[in-house]
Amino acid sequence: xxxxxxxxxxxxxxxxxxxxxxxxxxxxxxxxxxxxxxxxxxxxxxxxxxxxxxxxxxxxxxxxxxxxxxxxxxxxxxxxxxxxxxxxxxxxxxxxxxxxxxxxxxxxxxxxxxxxxxxxxxxxxxxxxxxxxxxxxxxxxxxxxxxxxxxxxxxxxxxxxxxxxxxxxxxxxxxxxxxxxxxxxxxx
Numbered sequence: 001x002x003x004x005x006x007x008x009x010x011x012x013x014x015x016x017x018x019x020x021x022x023x024x025x026x027x028x029x030x031x032x033x034x035x036x037x038x039x040x041x042x043x044x045x046x047x048x049x050x051x052x053x054x055x056x057x058x059x060x061x062x063x064x065x066x067x068x069x070x071x072x073x074x075x076x077x078x079x080x081x082x083x084x085x086x087x088x089x090x091x092x093x094x095x096x097x098x099x100x101x102x103x104x105x106x107x108x109x110x111x112x113x114x115x116x117x118x119x120x121x122x123x124x125x126x127x128x129x130x131x132x133x134x135x136x137x138x139x140x141x142x143x144x145x146x147x148x149x150x151x152x153x154x155x156x157x158x159x160x161x162x163x164x165x166x167x168x169x170x171x172x173x174x175x176x177x178x179x180x181x182x183x184x185x186x187x188x
Contacts, residue, residue, distance in 0.1 A: 045067070078153075122161055126167060
């Protein structure tokens with residue numbers, strides 16, 4: 001009985017750590033040093049209802065993919081402490097994800113992770129982590145407040161029934177840094 005009580009207390013003490021590790025997006029969604037984007041399922045449903053040329057197979061595939069996404073979240077920051085925290089969060093998630101690809105180029109590290117889906121072409125989660133961007137950023141980007149910002153870290157999370165063959169198209173249409181590397185991987 002005493003062992004069960006100790007295990008119960010340990011579980012309660014660890015609960016805040018696991019909930020914090022699970023949702024880095026909620027933690028930094030209101031932080032002024034972070035550009036945060038979260039697209040909810042309702043928005044994807046609205047996008048799928050747009051008047052798209054039904055004769056265009058590529059447009060139909062795009063709509064099908066958009067309809068299958070349940071969550072899309074992005075954090076970008078140039079804050080070193082937040083970048084470090086995001087990196088730790090990604091590291092804590094590695095055991096539940098499969099590494100899809102790593103790209104290291106001129107000080108920038110990009111890692112793509114997936115969680116297995118219904119078949120080899122589909123995943124239930126896609127995570128892209130890019131770090132070290134300020135090392136190669138020649139021109140700072142302008143954030144929503146009109147301020148110049150050199151991004152250090154970008155993390156993108158997609159959940160749903162995601163077709164890996166369509167991911168690069170989505171990242172390109174949304175102009176997400178690192179997405180071009182996915183297209184190169186698709187063509188291999």
